Amino acid sequence: MTTPNVVLHVADVHKRFGGLHALADIDLQVEEGQTHAIIGPNGAGKSTLLNVIIGKLPPSSGQVVFDGAVLTGRKPYQINQLGIARVFQTPEIFADLSVLHNVMIPALAKRDGAFKLNLMRSLDSETAIRAEAEHMLEDVGMHSRREMTAGSLSRGDKRRMELAMCLIQHPRLLLLDEPTAGMSRHDTNTTIELLKKIKARGMTKVIIEHDMHVVFSLADKISVLAQGRIIADGTPDQVRGNPKVQEAYLGGAHA
Amino acid sequence: MRAMSRNDLLLFLGFSAAVLLMPIWMQPFGAAYPDLLQRFMIFAIFAVGFNILFGLTGYLSFGHAAFFGVGSYAAVWSFKLLSLDAIPALVFAIVVSGVFALLIGYVSLRRSGIYFSILTLAFAQMSYNLAYSVLTPITNGETGLQLTLSDARHLDAAIGQSSVGQPVPTLLGQSLGGFAGFYFCAGFLILAFFLAQRITGSPFGMMLKGIKSNQTRMNYTGFNTKPYTLAAFVISGMYAGLAGALLAVTDPLAGAERMQWTASGEVVLMTILGGAGTLVGPVIGAWLIKYFENIFSAINDSVLHRFFGFLPDGVADGFVAVTSKFVGEGWFLTLGLVFVLIVVFLPGGIMEGVRRIAGLFNRSRPSTTAPGKPVRQPQPAE
Ligand SMILES: Nc1ncnc2c1ncn2[C@@H]1O[C@H](COP(=O)(O)OP(=O)(O)OP(=O)(O)O)[C@@H](O)[C@H]1O
Ligand SMILES: [Mg+2]
Numbered sequence: 099m100t101t102p103n104v105v106l107h108v109a110d111v112h113k114r115f116g117g118l119h120a121l122a123d124i125d126l127q128v129e130e131g132q133t134h135a136i137i138g139p140n141g142a143g144k145s146t147l148l149n150v151i152i153g154k155l156p157p158s159s160g161q162v163v164f165d166g167a168v169l170t171g172r173k174p175y176q177i178n179q180l181g182i183a184r185v186f187q188t189p190e191i192f193a194d195l196s197v198l199h200n201v202m203i204p205a206l207a208k209r210d211g212a213f214k215l216n217l218m219r220s221l222d223s224e225t226a227i228r229a230e231a232e233h234m235l236e237d238v239g240m241h242s243r244r245e246m247t248a249g250s251l252s253r254g255d256k257r258r259m260e261l262a263m264c265l266i267q268h269p270r271l272l273l274l275d276e277p278t279a280g281m282s283r284h285d286t287n288t289t290i291e292l293l294k295k296i297k298a299r300g301m302t303k304v305i306i307e308h309d310m311h312v313v314f315s316l317a318d319k320i321s322v323l324a325q326g327r328i329i330a331d332g333t334p335d336q337v338r339g340n341p342k343v344q345e346a347y348l349g350g351a352h353a
Numbered sequence: 354m355r356a357m358s359r360n361d362l363l364l365f366l367g368f369s370a371a372v373l374l375m376p377i378w379m380q381p382f383g384a385a386y387p388d389l390l391q392r393f394m395i396f397a398i399f400a401v402g403f404n405i406l407f408g409l410t411g412y413l414s415f416g417h418a419a420f421f422g423v424g425s426y427a428a429v430w431s432f433k434l435l436s437l438d439a440i441p442a443l444v445f446a447i448v449v450s451g452v453f454a455l456l457i458g459y460v461s462l463r464r465s466g467i468y469f470s471i472l473t474l475a476f477a478q479m480s481y482n483l484a485y486s487v488l489t490p491i492t493n494g495e496t497g498l499q500l501t502l503s504d505a506r507h508l509d510a511a512i513g514q515s516s517v518g519q520p521v522p523t524l525l526g527q528s529l530g531g532f533a534g535f536y537f538c539a540g541f542l543i544l545a546f547f548l549a550q551r552i553t554g555s556p557f558g559m560m561l562k563g564i565k566s567n568q569t570r571m572n573y574t575g576f577n578t579k580p581y582t583l584a585a586f587v588i589s590g591m592y593a594g595l596a597g598a599l600l601a602v603t604d605p606l607a608g609a610e611r612m613q614w615t616a617s618g619e620v621v622l623m624t625i626l627g628g629a630g631t632l633v634g635p636v637i638g639a640w641l642i643k644y645f646e647n648i649f650s651a652i653n654d655s656v657l658h659r660f661f662g663f664l665p666d667g668v669a670d671g672f673v674a675v676t677s678k679f680v681g682e683g684w685f686l687t688l689g690l691v692f693v694l695i696v697v698f699l700p701g702g703i704m705e706g707v708r709r710i711a712g713l714f715n716r717s718r719p720s721t722t723a724p725g726k727p728v729r730q731p732q733p734a735e
Contacts (some may be wrong), residue, residue, distance in 0.1 A: 152573060178575035190573065192566040203563050206556050207575035215584060217557050222358050224556065263574070 103130040105302050106151070106271055111160035113146055113326075120146045122326040124160070127272075128319075133293075133303045135313045138323035144306045145187055147323070148273050151304075152184050153177045164271065175212050175254055181270035183263075185277050187306075189256040191263070193249030200248050201231040201262050208267045231266060238262045239288055253280035258289065265296060272296075274305040278312055311319060314338075357550075365550060368633065369543045376532065381645070387535045388603075391465055393640050394538035395599045398545045400635035402592020405549060407621070408630035409558060410585045411565030412462070415470045416477030418616035419457070420450040420590040422484070424597025425607035426491065429498045432522055432605055436508035437500075439524050439537065439602045450594020458586035462579065465568070477617055484609035497608035518659060522602045528735055535605050541599060543638075545592060548572040550632055552588070561585055565630075593620075615685070622692050628704030637703055642688065649687055652680035 106128040113121035120143045128134045136144050137170040149155040151162050157193060161170040168236065169177050183204075192200050207226045210216070233329075235241045238258045243251065257277060264272055278286040293316055297303065307313045313320065314334050321331040322343050330340045337343055371378075375393065383581055384393075399421060407413050424467065427449040431442035452594040461472040484492040492498055500520045529537055552558045563571050564578050570577050601607055609617070623642050628634025654677050661669040661676075679687045699706050 155572075173577075174572040175575050175577050178573055184573055190567060190570040191561055193572060194566045195562060199559060199562075203559060203571075204574045206559070210556070212575060212577035213580045215557060215580075217552050217555050219555050219557075220357070220551070221554055221556050221559055267575070 104128065104139035105130045105165050107163045108147070108151065108159055109163060111147075111150055111157045111162065112160045113143070113150055113155065120326050121150065121157070124326075124328060126321060126328065126331075128302060128304060130302055131297075131300045132318040133297055133305060135320045136304065136314060136323055137308070137310075137320060138304045142323040143326040144323055145275055148184060148275055148304070151177075151273065152182060157336070178207070178267075178269075179212055180353070181267075182273065183265075183267050183269035183271075185257070185264055185275060187259045187275040187279070189253070191248045191256055191260055193247070193318050195248060196244065197235065197246050197248050197251070197259055198228070198231055198244040200259055201234055201266055202227050204263045205230055205266045231262075234262045234266045235259075237265070238292060239285075241313050254282060254285050257281065258285065261289070261292070265330075268301075270302060272301055272303045272305060276306055276308060278307065278309055286312065296341040357554075361550060361554060364632070365547060368546055368636075369585040372539050372542055373536075375539070376535070384644055384647065389643070390535045391538050391599075391603045392643050394535065394542045395596045395603075396620075396623065396643050397636040397670060398538075398542050398599070399593055399596035399620050400627070400639040401542075401545050401549045401597070401632075402589040403620045404589075404629060404635040405552060405561075405592070406585050406589035407624055408635070409553065409561040409565060410582055412465065412582060412586070413470045413621065414461075414473040414586070414589075415617050415621065416457070416461075416473035416475075417589065417593050417698045418612050418614070419477035419480040420454055421597035421600075421616065421620075422480065422607070422609065422612035423453050424450045424594030425601045425611055426484075426498060426597075428598035428601035429500070429595065429605055429607045432490075432500055432506075432520070432601070433498075433504040433572075434507060436506055437520055439522050439529060441508065442522065442602065443541075443598045446594045446598030446601075447591045447630075450542050450597070451591045453594075454590025455583070458583050458590065462582050471708045474614060474617070477612060478614060481609055481612040481614075484612060491640050492607070492700055493610060495608050495609075496630075522605055529602060533638045538599050538603070541595065545595070546632070546636070553632060557581070557584075557664035577592065619688075622688060624702075626692065626695055626702055628702030631702075631704040634704040636700050637710075641703075645687075646684055649680045649684040650682075653677075 104127045104209075106126070108124050108126040111121055111124040112119070123327065124136060124147060126147075136147065138144055146155065150157045151171060153172055153176075157170060161168055163169065164180060164182065169180070192203065195203075202224070206224070209227065228251075232241060232244065235244050238261055240255060240258055240262065243255065248256065251259065257280060261274075261277060278289050281289065290312055293303070296315070305313075305316065317334055319331065320334055320337040321328050322337060322340075323329070330337055330343050372394070375390055376385050379390065384390070399417070403414070403417055420578065424446040426443040427446040431445040435441050435445070457473065457476045461469055461476065464472060485494055502520065504520065524533075524537060527533065560576060560581050562570070563576070563620075564581060568578055597611065619642065621639035624635045625638070626641065627638025654673060657673040657677055657680070658669065661672045664672065677683065679690075694704060701708070
């Protein structure tokens with residue numbers, strides 16, 4: 099057996115908001131190609147953890163290392179350019195632009211880098227980028243809505259589009275904050291299938307999810323967060339059997 | 354690089370035709386004289402450039418008159434020091450206002466929203482005050498910077514060219530008075546429009562729209578938004594400098610009042626009135642405001658008395674007293690009122706009105722789109 103290759107290492111991270119210890123002594127290692135789920139009750143600090151990883155919030159102490167590069171202190175756009183994309187809990191999309199343009203913009207960021215002054219080129223001539231975006235929209239089942247203004251989509255569709263915006267960048271690490279919240283059962287299942295498909299392509303994922311059906315059908319590893327601390331981690335079976343988890347979160351009802 | 358799409362090409366050709374034929378179709382409106390038409394061109398360039406920053410990127414600058422004024426000063430200095438030819442003056446003005454915009458933009462863009470607006474306003478007012486005080490050697494203070502017979506004009510002197518009488522700007526030795534001046538400015542408006550059209554339709558333009566729509570998402574998508582906003586700021590500053598320089602070509606006198614906050618506010622009004630984010634809207638806004646400014650500011654009490662002459666004396670006096678507040682010097686009051694009405698009832702400006710009316714027509718026709726097919730929403734830039 100080869101030694102597992104850790105791509106993301108959250109090392110001894112603390113995050114305080116005034117008196118609130120939102121993250122306490124977090125140590126998390128995510129292995130290449132794996133899907134690592136983070137579960138926990140509301141307010142446990144799950145989104146805060148992702149915010150620290152992508153540079154939205156600086157940790158109070160500790161650091162985050164991605165593939166040998168220290169992320170802490172870098173700007174969000176630099177972190178993205180290293181290959182990390184995120185789906186937010188409340189969709190962050192370009193509400194006034196068309197669905198197609200929403201997906202083309204991240205593809206251009208991937209191709210052209212953080213800044214390019216291409217004033218005289220026509221967006222219409224970006225046929226390769228456009229084709230890629232249309233293909234991506236087909237993958238998430240939104241091709242028929244490509245000309246709609248993104249702001250007028252349903253919550254579930256916004257989420258799927260945001261997923262497409264992330265996937266088109268072929269990130270090495272994809273962070274998903276409740277990607278199926280607000281989706282119908284049917285769309286949830288489509289999304290699970292899609293996430294399984296990209297897993298087969300070797301993309302590493304950190305996924306926050308309340309829906310245990312989603313978690314147990316996708317995750318290789320699960321970490322349970324409660325009140326800012328990791329109270330348990332391991333394989334799905336280990337976590338399912340852990341009495342501390344039963345008590346803090348699963349409550350028996352979900353499992 | 355591919356040729357323009359058919360729609361873009363049609364828009365461009367239509368726009369160019371409308372501009373070049375203005376001396377004809379403006380006749381029924383009594384506005385077909387060169388002096389006013391030139392101002393139409395100049396302020397349309399100003400507004401088109403302003404729209405690249407405000408309309409596309411969403412950053413509302415309240416200090417763009419500073420770049421306009423700097424363009425005027427730079428052009429007059431070029432007339433004084435280099436040559437009476439307009440081309441070096443325009444080039445010099447665009448470069449100087451671009452550098453000026455780079456400095457002010459670099460600092461102002463450290464903030465966004467209302468703080469950005471306040472910073473630009475503060476810088477413009479500073480420029481305005483400096484022009485009257487410390488910088489009088491450059492600006493000639495309240496008198497304004499003008500051409501004199503004793504100007505050095507090194508380039509002209511080098512080729513042995515000297516002017517007789519009061520020096521006036523020229524183009525390759527040709528006078529730019531009257532309609533020649535109009536067509537000169539019209540050419541630049543068409544060029545300015547073309548560039549704005551290209552920028553709007555470019556990936557760069559799409560990034561600006563992305564920044565306006567959701568700057569956070571742009572950052573997490575891997576874009577460094579700072580150089581994008583700064584580039585938009587500098588480009589719109591250069592447009593303003595070009596407009597200011599053209600004003601100096603038609604009337605080679607630069608005064609600091611061009612930098613005053615009312616002038617900055619005016620270009621904001623033009624853009625919003627016509628429709629921010631659209632290509633044609635700012636042009637229409639500029640034309641309307643300059644047209645009505647021309648009419649309203651010419652009206653005085655005696656004109657009003659004649660207008661209300663059919664009423665009994667006392668009543669007429671009352672009407673005159675009220676309406677006179679809105680004309681002449683009070684033109685800004687009218688402008689303010691129109692602006693309030695537009696923002697409240699038609700926030701997308703005149704272009705939104707046009708779209709709504711077009712929408713009514715489309716709906717009254719039997720629908721050709723199958724039910725359930727997504728209706729294409731109007732895009733901000735067209
Ligand atoms: N920027 C902030 N400033 C102050 N407090 C914050 C901030 N962000 C999060 N918090 C607090 O930190 C705690 C953890 O919040 P977080 O959003 O990470 O929870 P979560 O696990 O994602 O919960 P949920 O399942 O509801 O999304 C909460 O008490 C929240 O109020
Ligand atoms: Mg959360």
